[in-house]
Amino acid sequence: MPELAERFELSLPAGWQQQLPESTLTSDVDKMTFVLQLARWNIANKSGGPFAAAVFERETNRLIAVGVNRVVPQHCSLAHAEAMAIALAQQSLHTHDLSTASKHGFELFASGQPCVQCFGMTWWSGLTRLIVGARSEDIEQLTQFCEGPLPDGWQQLLANRTPLPPVEVQMDICREHAREVLISYAQSDGPNYSPGRS
Template sequence: MHLASSLSASLPAWLLGELDDLPAVLPTLEDRMDLVNALADRNWREGSGGPFAAIVVDATTGALVSAGVNVVLASGLSSMHAEVTTLSLAQTALGRWDLGAEGADLELVVNWRPCVMCYGATMWSGVRSLVVAGEGPLLEELTKFDEGPVVADWAAQFEARGIRVSIGTRHDEAVAVFAAYGDSDSIVYNARGAVD
């Protein structure tokens, strides 16, 4: 067997075709989450991955730095969650692994509290703020995804590291996306099956 020496993931064709049409500036948290929820809903309907999307913006100006979706199914890579994809695209665009370098105040906007993997990826990315539509077990109940053992004080842990957290922007709209996904026959790609 030949050992792999590289890996690759890309945004799905449907999003690649729309990148140039995304707003260059998203001035409010609601504008930002509206885009995230729209991308998340389209993503699962297109079969690229789960109902998850994220963007990185300049927290002050709202300038869009990157947009991404969950591409686990499209890439065949279990780590290609929306947060990992979007943070990686921002790091590639800016040419640095630390998104907080040079005084940058970048913000990750995602349609739910990060899973256990994305929790670490977000914390170590250098973003200075995190905006989520919601938190808690409702996502798992609606979608049957296993989000892993996220610590109870997850938001406080971000805050302790200088990362501002905002919870609740467009909560109901995010829940509607998850409910539609849960009612569909889409693949829930937990390793060895869903968690009860």
């Protein structure tokens, strides 16, 4: 009988601290530009897929956590960039419910539209704002990654979330730049780790 695993651990790639901004980012465009640079670094570093994310405190713009895709290097289909950023934010703030950790709330910047898993994680995390770069159709068209069966009207579902507070969704921030990052991954011959593809 094979040995059964007892625990698992996910981590950012070595060198992630050197990718952090030197000053506070205040605009949506500046925050998304930072996230897209992080995704480019993950591609060049060959430390995972072409996606990155970051959690900021709203109003204060304090950076709480960053995430990059770690699925293949860490043998874990959970390790999407959004999941990494959400989980690391919860670890930093010592709570499973981000809606209770600050009166301002927290926002997630994602280089690509959340897949079906990350939609669920956004729902349960307590985040109150989601800002998206590339759309699902960009991801599926440019990289052939599969986004899964996201429910119709997913943005409205988040806007009506209860009993947790609603999630504001903002689409297409730096979408063209986000598409360019996906194109660069497709040209790099990086692996497609969608289930059934590898």
